[in-house]
Structures are given as C-alpha cells and as structure tokens.
Amino acid sequence: MAQVSLRKLVKAYEGNVQAVKGIDLEIADHEFVVLVGPSGCGKSTTLRMIAGLEEITGGDVAIGGTVVNDIPPRDRDIAMVFQNYALYPHMSVFENMAFGLTLRKFPKDEIKRRVDNAARILDIVPLLERKPKALSGGQRQRVAMGRAIVRDPKVFLFDEPLSNLDAKLRVQMRTEIKKVHQTVRTTTVYVTHDQVEAMTLADRVVVMNHGVIEQVGPPQELYHHPATRFVAGFIGSPAMNFIPGRLEGDAHGLRLVLGSGVILPVPPERTARYAPHAARPVLLGIRPEHLTDKKPTDKRNIADFPATPEVIEPMGMETLVHFRIDGHEISARLDPACPVAVGEPITLAADMDQMHIIDPETDKVL
Amino acid sequence: MPADTLTAGRTPATHAPGSGSLQRFARRRSTIAFLMTLPLLAVIVGLVAYPAGYGIYLSTLNRTMVRNIGFGNYEILFDTDTFWSVAWQSCIFAITAVLLKALIGFWLAHMLHHIPAKGQRKWRGMLLVPWVIPPALSTLGWWWMFDPTYSSINYVLSIFAVPAVPWLGEPIWARIAVIMVNVWYGAPFFMIMYLAAIKSVPEQLYEAAAIDGANGWQRLRYVTLPMMANIISITVLFSLIVTFANYDIVRVLTNGGPRDLTHVFASYAFQVGILSGNIPRGAAVSLFMLPILAVCAFFVLRGVTRRNKEQM
Ligand SMILES: Nc1ncnc2c1ncn2[C@@H]1O[C@H](COP(=O)(O)OP(=O)(O)OP(=O)(O)O)[C@@H](O)[C@H]1O
Numbered sequence A: 001m002a003q004v005s006l007r008k009l010v011k012a013y014e015g016n017v018q019a020v021k022g023i024d025l026e027i028a029d030h031e032f033v034v035l036v037g038p039s040g041c042g043k044s045t046t047l048r049m050i051a052g053l054e055e056i057t058g059g060d061v062a063i064g065g066t067v068v069n070d071i072p073p074r075d076r077d078i079a080m081v082f083q084n085y086a087l088y089p090h091m092s093v094f095e096n097m098a099f100g101l102t103l104r105k106f107p108k109d110e111i112k113r114r115v116d117n118a119a120r121i122l123d124i125v126p127l128l129e130r131k132p133k134a135l136s137g138g139q140r141q142r143v144a145m146g147r148a149i150v151r152d153p154k155v156f157l158f159d160e161p162l163s164n165l166d167a168k169l170r171v172q173m174r175t176e177i178k179k180v181h182q183t184v185r186t187t188t189v190y191v192t193h194d195q196v197e198a199m200t201l202a203d204r205v206v207v208m209n210h211g212v213i214e215q216v217g218p219p220q221e222l223y224h225h226p227a228t229r230f231v232a233g234f235i236g237s238p239a240m241n242f243i244p245g246r247l248e249g250d251a252h253g254l255r256l257v258l259g260s261g262v263i264l265p266v267p268p269e270r271t272a273r274y275a276p277h278a279a280r281p282v283l284l285g286i287r288p289e290h291l292t293d294k295k296p297t298d299k300r301n302i303a304d305f306p307a308t309p310e311v312i313e314p315m316g317m318e319t320l321v322h323f324r325i326d327g328h329e330i331s332a333r334l335d336p337a338c339p340v341a342v343g344e345p346i347t348l349a350a351d352m353d354q355m356h357i358i359d360p361e362t363d364k365v366l
Numbered sequence B: 001m002p003a004d005t006l007t008a009g010r011t012p013a014t015h016a017p018g019s020g021s022l023q024r025f026a027r028r029r030s031t032i033a034f035l036m037t038l039p040l041l042a043v044i045v046g047l048v049a050y051p052a053g054y055g056i057y058l059s060t061l062n063r064t065m066v067r068n069i070g071f072g073n074y075e076i077l078f079d080t081d082t083f084w085s086v087a088w089q090s091c092i093f094a095i096t097a098v099l100l101k102a103l104i105g106f107w108l109a110h111m112l113h114h115i116p117a118k119g120q121r122k123w124r125g126m127l128l129v130p131w132v133i134p135p136a137l138s139t140l141g142w143w144w145m146f147d148p149t150y151s152s153i154n155y156v157l158s159i160f161a162v163p164a165v166p167w168l169g170e171p172i173w174a175r176i177a178v179i180m181v182n183v184w185y186g187a188p189f190f191m192i193m194y195l196a197a198i199k200s201v202p203e204q205l206y207e208a209a210a211i212d213g214a215n216g217w218q219r220l221r222y223v224t225l226p227m228m229a230n231i232i233s234i235t236v237l238f239s240l241i242v243t244f245a246n247y248d249i250v251r252v253l254t255n256g257g258p259r260d261l262t263h264v265f266a267s268y269a270f271q272v273g274i275l276s277g278n279i280p281r282g283a284a285v286s287l288f289m290l291p292i293l294a295v296c297a298f299f300v301l302r303g304v305t306r307r308n309k310e311q312m
C-alpha cells in the first residue's frame, strides 16, 4: 500500500511533441483515482510513466515516498491491467496469474493459495486450467485483474480496461472493479475516456486535456462545480449546453440576456459574484437535466425558457428535446409524460441555481 | 459461390430424378474443391509422386537394371563401412549445421530487432546476401579462401601467429569447413523468419512481463521463445530436410573427400549412382533419408498442430 506523487511530470516525444506538460498530483494511500480526458490528452502516457514503461522527460514520480524515476518496472511493485488484457497465450489461466509470483520465487503453496483466493474473488475458479484463447472477453478481463491482485502490489494501474467489452459487460465489470477495490483497498490509478466510468468508480477524478490537468476532485464536485468550460462540457451526459449572452444589471439585480430575447434572472445570492462581469459577454452553461418541463416545485430560482423543439428523442425514462437559440444547439431533458411536438413552442423551466457562467475569454467558470 | 452451392445442396429434392443426381454431384462443394486443386495435384504427382515411386522401383534393380533383386542393394549398403560413415556424417552435418543456423539466426534476428528502424533495413539487406548468392558460386569462393597456401583465411590466421590449417585436406577440418559454409549460407534464412516472428509478438506482452518482474533474459525465455515455438520448429524441420539433402556445398567444396569422410547422402548417392554408374544403388542411398526425415516431420508437425489448437 502506498501513495503516489507526480511532481511537475513532463513527457516529450522526439520531435518535441509534449504529451504531458508538467503534472502535479498527489494520490493518497487506498485511493481510487481516475484519469479521464479526450483521446490523445496524455492519460496513457502519464500512467505508463508511473508504471515505468515510458521514460520520464522531466519531473518526478514517487511511489510510497521513494522517487522511482530510474527504477525499472519490475522493481516498482506495481501491477497493470491493459486494454487488450495482454495475457500470455501459451500459459493457462493459473500460470498467467502465477507468473509474477513464480518469477519472484514465491513458494509453490503460497502461489496456489493466492491464485485460488484471487480466482474466488473474481469468480473464475472453473477457468484456471484453460488457455486464454478459450475465454470470453469478460473472462479474460477478470484474469488480467487476477494477475494484478495476486501480486498484492503497492499500486494498481488500469489503462482503459473495459473499452474492449460490450456495453452490458462493461457496466457489470465496472461494478466488479469497484467491489474488488473495496475488498483489497489497493491504491489505484485508472485511465479511461468514458466519463461515466470515471464518475462511478473514482474517489477522485482527474480531468486532463492537452497534457495538463484541468481539475481534480470528487465526482460530485466536478459535476456541480466545474472549474473550466472544458470540465463543465466533459463531465455529464448528455453534455452541458453553452449559450452566449450578456450580463446586465440594475438596482434590482443581474439578468442574463441571451440572443433572441430570452432573459433569465440571476439568483440574488450570486449577484455579488457576477457583478464585476456585468455588461460583458459571457457564456451560460446549463445541463440538460436542469432545463426541464415546468412542474410544481418549491425551488425559488426557476426561470422560464421558451423553446421550439426540432428533434424529440424519447428514451423511456425521459425525453430529450433539442432546439436552437440563435443557431446554438440546446438540449433539455423532459418528463416522458410531458406533451411535446416538433415545431410547437413550449416553455421550459431553467433551474438557475444549477447554471454556470463562464468567461469566454479565459474559459474559466466564474 | 458458397451461397450458390449451399442452395444447390438444399433444393435438389424438387429436381427431376436422374439428371439431378449427377448435377448435384458436380455441384457439391467438395467436388468443386477437388476439381480446383486438380492442377496442383497433377504437378505434385508428376514431380514428386512419380519420381519417388520410380526411385523406389529403381532401387530394387541390379546394377545393369535388368533384374529385380528386391532389397539386395540395401543389404549390400548395410555391409559397407563407407555407407555407415556417410550416414553418420549426414546426421552430424545436418544436426550441427541446423542448430548453429538456428542459434545464429535467432541471435541476428534479436540484434536486428533491437536496432532503430532506420538502420534496420540496411543491415537486414546486407545480412541476407549469403542467402541470395547461388550456393554453388559462393561455395567456390569459400573453396578458394580455404586453400591452404595462398588464401585469405590462413593468411589472417598467420597474422595472429596461428599455424596454417589444412582446411580441406584433413577429415576433421574438412567436416568443420563444410558445416561452416552451410551455416554461412543458411543462417540468413533463419534470421529473416525469426525476425518476422519476433516482430509479431505483441509489445504489450513484454510490458506485462516487465511489470510482472521479468528481466531481459526471462522475457526472452518466457515470452519470446514460447511465442515463437511454432516458427522455430517449422524452420528447424524445413532446414533439417534441406540440409540433410544438401548436395552442392559438399560437391563443390570437398567432393566427399578426404577418403569419402565428408560425404552426405545426396553427394554419396550421386557418386555411387552417376559417377560410378550404379544407378539402382544410388537410388537406394538417397531413399535411406526418407524414413529418418518422416519421423522428424511427424513429431514436429504434431507439436505445431497442438499449439495451434490451444493458442491461436
Ligand atoms: N511514441 C510516441 N511518439 C510520439 N508521440 C506519441 C507517442 N505516443 C503517444 N504520443 C502522443 O502523445 C499524446 C498523448 O498520448 P496518450 O497515448 O497518452 O493519449 P491518451 O490520453 O491515452 O489517449 P487515448 O484515450 O486515445 O488512449 C498523443 O498526442 C500522442 O499522439
């Protein structure tokens, strides 16, 4: 068990491509941290530097307080689960899981005890004698996790372990991974580009973009208090709506004026916060789930939001409605019982307590 | 076409009987497959089966090829010392040469794989040169270099104050020389096969092994070699057959001498059959290779099939 620290971590590939541009991150003992971000943002590179598979260009990686920059992967006491499993095809499931222990010269009965134990946790006891070829994708994934668990390492590293599985199995394995972590409590760094995985698994989520960290925080905090426009748009599905507008103030408070004459009052608690930006162009960020049909509520800061649906997507538990303001696509999540029709204007309710105002120049959430 | 034949297989019940069954036979998948392999079968029968059968028939004739003497030629061969020494020499030659070729080929492949991609092509090309020169020609070059008095190898040795070696004059050195030339000629083939095999091992397996705690040697032992097992056994088998039946190097370099001690089956068969004019006995010599190689082939190919079933 150990904490992991990344200090000013830099990775430059030849041709001076900076894949990781100076990352600082402290991961506590037992913590489950998820690195998430769009493709090419440097997640895998960061993980591979922790593993020792990628040379470190600048900065430090420390595991359990020791700087490991110059220590080869086999001496870092880590275990890694790869996207395509990387099981040894010529070894049985048992041998695959035992390999790391065999190399470390563990006694035979200790190896057997550990493999059996991991196999029980992962529910793969009947598969131990099989070769990887004779396993399904989900079973291979379990074996790959088993190989990590038996080692009882300081840190688990996962690189998109679920992206080769079909949607249903992915949800199932996600729960499985969470369960395993609750059992073994090993410090974990998990890379994914799927923000749902990030939200459901993580103690803390690290959102990366273009080789830098945009924001670090618990899933709920990232959802409710994104720091930048990128995080606001990346976390949550369907993604947050961004609508350009102006903040206008008078003696009674601030109003947000969108194009085509939609006027939304800013909640009085937030007036002070936004006052310096009055009379300047801003970006309204509001999630589809906070733009709904009107229903009786005791919330105070609900504003009318006129819309003319262009596309209606009934999902069963909700109905997604897409419309435009000034050419900007906006989506809203409505109760399926709410009557809507394409082209028929309706009035939606915008929950102004849940909206964000973004400075379009700095892309920071105000 | 598969769809075609499938429906053809299902519908005949509605056809009129009589003409239908012949048509059905002609359109069955296996029939079509057989017809399509016919040209190849004809080539194999013409170039392999017929000569082999004819060789067996020849080996049962007497020297003047007028009388059938059954296993007489074999009995005579079993009684000659030269034949047994040829059998020994063939085995030693083939096994040593193949082992060395495989080891050197693997080593070269491993080295090549680890030099940067830019230099790799150049080196690969240069290392393949021995394999693309016609062996009769390159062997002639070697013969010249082995010349005891005037040539390069002994000259180089003399620089280091090593006394001149009678390369082709003494049995032990002649045997070594033959093997050396064969290895020089054959190792590039192993190299290119092994290089392809090494390149096809997924990089992530090495990464997984590195994290599992394997050092360089252990990665080679537990990942590279098992992943290459099939290609290794197939190349070794193939090369064993070709080396066992080698003719040109021995013929050009030593012509079997000194005292017939470097003969292998093929060159000895040529000597007995063509040069001494006893074609049936020459045929018997060359046929002696068949059972040895068949047994090797059986075991190697069985291993390959088993691994294929389990892993691929
Ligand atoms: N060997 C390499 N040489 C040069 N550039 C590389 C190399 N490997 C990765 N990169 C670059 O580094 C950047 C980060 O790559 P990385 O693999 O970390 O992305 P990622 O966040 O894991 O993306 P994904 O979600 O697609 O896996 C990318 O822009 C990529 O093009």
Ligand SMILES: [Mg+2]
Binding pocket: A043, A044, A045, A160
């Ligand atoms: Mg990646």
